[in-house]
Amino acid sequence: MNEDELSKMNGSPPDEPEPDLLASLVPAKVADSLDGDEVAAEDQPAFSRRQFLTSLAVMGAAVGLGSQLVKTPAASAATTTTATQPAQATSRTRATLPQWTMIMDLRYCNGCNDCTTACQYTHVLPKDITWIKVYEMSNPDGQSYYLPRLCQMCEDPPCQAVCPVGATFRNDEGIVLIDQNVCIGCRTCMAACPYESRYFNTEPMPTVPKQPFPPSPEWPVPQQMNTVGKCVLCAADLSKGMLPSCAQACGMGVIYLGDLTSDVAVNSQGNAVKLSQFVKENDAVHLKEELGTNPRVWYIPGHGQDWKDSY
Amino acid sequence: MSRMTTYERLPQDDPERQKLREAAIRPMVQKPGRGYKLLVGVLGILVILALVAFYLQIVDGRSVDAYSNEAFWGLFIANFITIVGASYGGAVVSAVLRLVGATWRAPLVRIAEATAVATVIVGGAAIIPSVGVPGRMWEFIARPNFSSPLIWDALAIGTYAFASIVFFFLPVIPDLAVAKETMGDRAGKTRTTIWRWLSCRWNGSGRQEKLLGRMMTILAIMIIPLAVSVHSVLGWAFANTSFRPWWSEELWAPLFVIAALYSGIANVILSLAALRHAYHLEDYITERHFKSLGLLMLPFGAAYLYMEVADFLPGSYHGEPGTAAVFKQLFVGSYAPWFWLFIVMGIVVPILIVSMRRTRKIGWIVLAAGFVVPTFWLNRFLMVAVPATYDMINGSFGTYAWTWENIAITLGSVAAVPLILLLIFRVVPILSVTEMENMEMESLAQEAEALMHAGNGNGNGYVQREKALEGTYRPGATDEFEEEDDFARGEEEE
Secondary structure (H helix, E strand, O other): OOHHHHHHHHOOOOOOOOOOOOHHHOOHHHHHHOOOOHHHHHHOOOOOHHHHHHHHHHHHHOOOOOHHHHHHHHHHHHHHHOOOOHHHHHHHHHHHOOOEEEEEEOOOOOOOOHHHHHHHHHHOOOOOOOOOEEEEEEOOOOOEEEEEEOOOOOOOOHHHHHOOOOOEEEOOOOOEEEOOOOOOOOOHHHHHOOOOOEEEOOOOOOOOOOOOOOOOOOOOOOOOOOOEEEOOOOHHHHOOOOOOHHHHHOOOOOEEEEEOOOOEEEEOOOOEEEHHHHHHHOOOEOOOHHHOOOOOEEEEOOOOOOHHHHO | OOOOOHHHHOOOOOHHHHHHHHHHOHHHHOOOOHHHHHHHHHHHHHHHHHHHHHHHHHHHOHHHHOOOOOOOOOHHHHHHHHHHHHHHHHHHHHHHHHHHOOHHHHHHHHHHHHHHHHHHHHHHHHOHHHOOOHHHOOHHHHOOOOOOHHHHHHHHHHHHHHHHHHHHHOOHHHHHHHHHHHHHHHOOHHHHHHHHHHOOOOOOOHHHHHHHHHHHHHHHHHHHHHHHHHHHHHHHHHHOOOOOOOOOOOOHHHHHHHHHHHHHHHHHHHHHHHHHHHOOOOOOOOHHHHHHHHHHHHHHHHHHHHHHHHHHHHHHHHOOHHHHHHHHHHHOOOOHHHHHHHHHHHHHHHHHHHHOHHHOOHHHHHHHHHHHHHHHHHHHHHHHHHHHHEOOOOOOEOOOOOOHHHHHHHHHHHHHHHHHHHHHOOOOOOOOHHHHHHHHHHHHHHHHHHHHHHOOOOOOHHHHHHHHHHOOOOOOOOOHHHHHHHHHHHHHHO
């Protein structure tokens, strides 16, 4: 019994594929060229009201197990579409989940630190905790360039391997998160991270305005003292179709949010590109690729080359 | 005769033995003098201060003890490695000497093993202030991630701590009987109760003695790989975990093991010297022990120096950016005075002291050990703090500041070690009486055996051996002939 027969029996036509979160931001011409996994896209049902309510309920129940929030749509989709082949269905739907990445177009970065400020404002962090930090780097030639460093969202994160209690995990969308209700604050992950992107909350956090949700790994606001925190790629905002706060704040359009599944990347200036092509054409690199952590953040090297042409 | 315990076999009224037993229980019966009270008071205050500081840092955050995002590991990790390392010396020295059957070990094993126990307890506790949320440490058991080196660290140290406590406790059991006998009414009610609990129904039968001996051998064999694993895992907690320069060295595990042995033996020397002086054990713990321990330090010191060179030379030679930056910081940078102080006072000077016959005296050896222990703490601090403050993105170094809280916690954990030692010797005899008497028996028996085989011209070596085993033989006694006759007659009558 295939998918069509199943839907005939149920008396309803197959659901329309879910519009990709980024698709609305992408011009039609680009979107056409972004032919993803078609089979997977057809199997993906709409996110029904019932599922939404279910996920809300789960969200409420699973405070502190916030990964559930992300897993719920995928899991419920799997149960509704293919009761006959659950394993295959899970993998197919997981393949349609966005796989978030970032591209840092260093050619435009002017070191204004707006991204840092915005991040600290959004997550209510003290001054010395810089989840995104703009380093001023210098070449051997004496030239300098700016390097915004945030969590590289490694595919093989060393921080996850060394955490003695498994507080660090990687969710289905490829975002490395910390469960601060579990973290014991041993800081081994800080030793493991080759990008210095983890921060220990050494002091009581500033007073936090009332938040819509209790703190979860995706939205760890307020931070817990004596535990480790880091960039979460604004995971809670991504599902609302918003750019991370650093990308939003970047007036130079340096920071692109990308999705490997739909192969799109966009920045705050409305510039949407085909990710794979953009990365390839501009010789993008990862930081410390030789360490084998498989980071998901690309850096397009350079400083100031295309400054005047673009904006 | 085989049913008699060693203790019963020995003449009870021998003044030498009485003296030994009195010495062994001296810490329990000696009236606390002013010095003792002062010492305990100061140590107690230090420990209490440390607890206050510990509370403060939980409430106010780890910034009160100098942790920042530039320096995420530091003092407490160094304390932990140093104190656990110090315990290694006691356990391994005692185990190795037991296995090779060095009879001279008997007077010092009790103090060495007690030092191992005190330091492993304090060392294990010393990691707690370093953990951000100590209340969640139960998660080590509840939700362990076995790919983390830290879990193996905790497992290894837990096992080792348990083993070293058992290793200390087993030979104590027969000594409690001796102590009870010797103390008589002087043992208070509390102490008698504790002894009853601790003595595990020891009645000194041959079977129990045999079992005890066998268990001690097994434990002595076990404790050596255990201790090696503990310090290797400590090294791997850095080397496996991190890409940081200098931490990610293959040499770190053996470096930790050798450092622990070296500084651990020094620690045993220090506690031997202190307790010997405090409780007047000069008759039992002699210059010979200090010399032997000093000489035992020598190869480990030399090995450490060699491994330091092996560690530093390739890194400095090919000048990989991170490693070169860290090594430069050590050799000529802001940490250079401390680093060279460690190399000179921690390795070179102690090696010179113990290797020259002129300075191989108690005072000098204790001085050398006194150099080794603090400088190895310094070394561990450098090993932890310098790579931790290194920024792997732009190669700069963060600062590590000192606060009174972290100094208080450090001093408190150091003070806790002698405090626990003093407490232990309020209950447990300070000398392993049974073992010392056994050793004496053994040496007498060996002597008699030799006499039996060689003959002393009278053909009565066998008799002397028997007498030695009965404890009545004294070398140099002149009445062998009569004794032999008595013995022969006795045999006939039976």
